[in-house]
Amino acid sequence: MTDLPSPTVYVVDDDEAVRTSLAWLIGSVGLAVRAFGSADAFLAAWTEERPGCLVLDVRMPGMSGLELQEALARRGSSLPVIIVTGHADVPMAVRALKAGAIDFIEKPFNDQLLLDRIQDAVKRSQAAFAGQARRARVQSLLARLTPRERQVAELVAAGKPNKVIAFELDLSMKTVEVHRHNAMDKLEVASVADLTRLFMEAGPA
Secondary structure (H helix, E strand, O other), X not given: OXXXXXXXXXXXXXXXXXXXXXXXHHHOOOOEEEEEOOHHHHHHHOOOOOOEEEEEOOOOOOOOHHHHHHHHHHOOOOOOEEEEEOOOOHHHHHHHHHOOOOEEEEOOOOHHHHHHHHHHHHHHHHHHHHHHHHHHHHHHXXXXXXXXXXXXXXXXXXXXXXXXXXXXXXXXHHHHHHHHHHXXXXXXXXXXXXXXXXXXXXXXX
16 A cells, blocks of 8 residues: 555534644644535545545534535545534434444544544545555556457456367467467466456456
8 A cells, every 4th residue: 555645534523623623633643634614615625536534523504514424425435434523313323324424423532532433444445545546557457458368368367278268269279379478468467366366356347
């Protein structure tokens, strides 16, 4: 994960004193923090270009925290959300968790508990970003192949020997060998095991 952008923790709370306190607490463990006084201000500034998490109040003027969470879900965001509120009730917690919040913490909260939850959320986000980066690299490698090279490579990854591939694709053994060599060269793999792992990372075509 060393090539990933550094994580940022976003705080959205309309109470300035709470924002300042949370920003100080989160910054005390070396995490970058950006704080916003409203959901609209956050949405105007945020882009999903780096891992991190969102620490979110529920009751705010304008768009509520739950409405912000649902707006992010509609955008397909993978940003982990931690709800922190002083106005909790069961229906609110259920709604937040159904919308994908990873935690729901009531104020007043234990500082270390919140920091632990934030660290877990950031690690989850970093893992998701790393997975996306690997898949993007795999897709860029696969894009180098001709359609026939990809056919051959997929059959090799499925464990089929050259003579079976030649029969199934109605090719000569020599042609299969050439396509196999070219595919593995373009995909930067040295073994069938590496080739198989690459297709597994690529997922369904």
